[in-house]
Amino acid sequence: MNDPDRARPETPPGHRGVQYAGRALCWSLAGGMTTAAVDIVLAPGFHAWPVLWPLPWYLTCVSAVAWAVLRAREKAAALRLAADEDLVQGQDWERAA
Numbered sequence: 899m900n901d902p903d904r905a906r907p908e909t910p911p912g913h914r915g916v917q918y919a920g921r922a923l924c925w926s927l928a929g930g931m932t933t934a935a936v937d938i939v940l941a942p943g944f945h946a947w948p949v950l951w952p953l954p955w956y957l958t959c960v961s962a963v964a965w966a967v968l969r970a971r972e973k974a975a976a977l978r979l980a981a982d983e984d985l986v987q988g989q990d991w992e993r994a995a
Contacts, residue, residue, distance in 0.1 A: 912968060912971050912972045912975060913972060915968045915972075916965065916968045916969050916972050919961055919964045919965035919968050919969075920965050922957070922961040922964070922965075923958065923961040923962055923965050926954045926955075926957040926958040926961050927954075927958050929954035929957070930954035930955045930957075930958055932954075933950070933951040933952075933953075933954055934951070936951070937951050
């Protein structure tokens with residue numbers, strides 16, 4: 899059973915980082931698709947465009963790697979918490995027996 903003295907966080911550690919990285923991934927994908935559409939449809943001619951339009955795609959790669967690493971750490975932390983709870987519950991059962 900749960901020990902009332904032991905506070906358990908509602909969300910696993912690192913959850914906010916995973917959320918932010920996931921949001922960055924989604925928004926950079928949206929930006930990449932938007933800049934690709936602008937490049938095809940409008941064909942902007944200003945001199946900085948060749949540098950600007952692939953920028954969201956680079957951010958997509960970076961945020962995808964960051965999300966994957968943070969998500970793996972979050973899952974590992976959740977598994978450790980679950981294993982610790984199983985140990986505590988196992989001790990409770992042995993005490994009851």
